[in-house]
Amino acid sequence: MEVLMSNWSTKTAQYLPENYVFPPGKRPGKLDFPVCENIPVIDLEKAKSQQILNACQEFGFFQVINHGIPVSLMDETMRVCQEFFGTSPEYKSGFYSTDMKRKCRIYSSSMDYDKEDFHYWRDNFTHHCHPVEDHIGLWPENPTRYREVVGKYSLEGRKFLFRILDLIGEGFGLKPGYFDGELSNTQLLSINHHVPCPDPSLTVGMPEHRDPNLISMLQQCSVPGLQVFFQGQWMNIEPMENAFFVIPGMQLKAITNGKFSSPIHRVVTHSERARTTIGTFLIPSMDIVVKPAEDCAVMSPVYRGFTYKEFFSAYTENKRDWEVTLESFKVKNN
Numbered sequence: 001m002e003v004l005m006s007n008w009s010t011k012t013a014q015y016l017p018e019n020y021v022f023p024p025g026k027r028p029g030k031l032d033f034p035v036c037e038n039i040p041v042i043d044l045e046k047a048k049s050q051q052i053l054n055a056c057q058e059f060g061f062f063q064v065i066n067h068g069i070p071v072s073l074m075d076e077t078m079r080v081c082q083e084f085f086g087t088s089p090e091y092k093s094g095f096y097s098t099d100m101k102r103k104c105r106i107y108s109s110s111m112d113y114d115k116e117d118f119h120y121w122r123d124n125f126t127h128h129c130h131p132v133e134d135h136i137g138l139w140p141e142n143p144t145r146y147r148e149v150v151g152k153y154s155l156e157g158r159k160f161l162f163r164i165l166d167l168i169g170e171g172f173g174l175k176p177g178y179f180d181g182e183l184s185n186t187q188l189l190s191i192n193h194h195v196p197c198p199d200p201s202l203t204v205g206m207p208e209h210r211d212p213n214l215i216s217m218l219q220q221c222s223v224p225g226l227q228v229f230f231q232g233q234w235m236n237i238e239p240m241e242n243a244f245f246v247i248p249g250m251q252l253k254a255i256t257n258g259k260f261s262s263p264i265h266r267v268v269t270h271s272e273r274a275r276t277t278i279g280t281f282l283i284p285s286m287d288i289v290v291k292p293a294e295d296c297a298v299m300s301p302v303y304r305g306f307t308y309k310e311f312f313s314a315y316t317e318n319k320r321d322w323e324v325t326l327e328s329f330k331v332k333n334n
């Protein structure tokens with residue numbers, strides 16, 4: 001069977017192949033999840049750092065409006081991403097890879113497709129974005145506007161995330177520009193695409209996870225699917241038009257000495273409509289040491305310093321769970 005789901009014919013996607021049916025306990029099991037109300041909404045034109053700290057410390061993540069990224073650019077980016085998934089199977093297959101070292105790759109389910117018992121109902125297209133001029137030559141030329149539009153979007157996304165990081169830094173009394181440079185040197189665009197699924201109660205669109213990154217921003221489309229594990233249960237997140245979700249990642253948890261946490265989230269599928277979301281991630285360079293900032297850990301750092309490379313390679317030994325992985329870097333006797 002063709003691996004990329006966006007290459008399946010509509011007829012193929014009418015039936016749920018056995019290896020996409022998750023066992024009871026691991027599948028959503030129902031569709032009527034409660035809606036997560038009261039997600040903090042930050043108006044970036046007026047935002048104070050304390051508001052963002054409160055949102056992260058009390059809720060774990062937030063949405064941003066008046067973020068300064070033109071809606072027309074958001075819409076165009078969504079369009080070229082959707083169009084890319086609609087290009088021919090032959091064209092997309094040229095980008096297919098499960099090798100992390102490939103800096104522009106499409107794959108399906110997870111990077112472990114060949115080893116996993118059940119496949120997630122998604123294709124993903126991920127590529128590096130920073131600096132744009134170093135990577136743009138690897139990006140698709142079909143659709144023809146992809147490079148131009150995504151180039152602009154990558155720059156705007158980076159600017160936006162730095163405004164958020166600066167406000168967070170200010171709230172903790174960190175020196176301006178604390179997150180610049182090696183701590184945020186890698187920028188990825190990660191596009192999830194889910195074709196309509198015959199039975200969303202049996203499938204999972206993206207596994208439950210915390211984001212390993214420094215920080216993530218998500219642009220949703222109008223088709224819901226994102227869920228957060230909040231107050232002991234899974235809850236639906238209703239996409240808010242023209243807003244971005246911001247999710248602190250595990251590196252920010254380490255830097256804030258555990259004052260922030262990174263929320264558990266997953267994606268469920270939709271029976272009628274295809275769903276596309278665009279994630280922008282900032283990630284430390286592989287060899288830079290990440291450690292609690294002195295201002296966040298005056299008396300006692302909870303975590304020892306580690307490189308992102310170490311963090312990444314410790315994942316497999318730590319139950320493939322980023323929280324357990326970070327635990328393994330805790331200072332002993334703390």
Ligand code: OGA
Nearest residue numbers: 190192211226267277279
């Ligand atoms: C992610 C993620 C959610 C979504 O890419 O890390 O959680 O709605 N995406 O696609």
Ligand code: NI
Nearest residue numbers: 209210211265
């Ligand atoms: Ni995520």
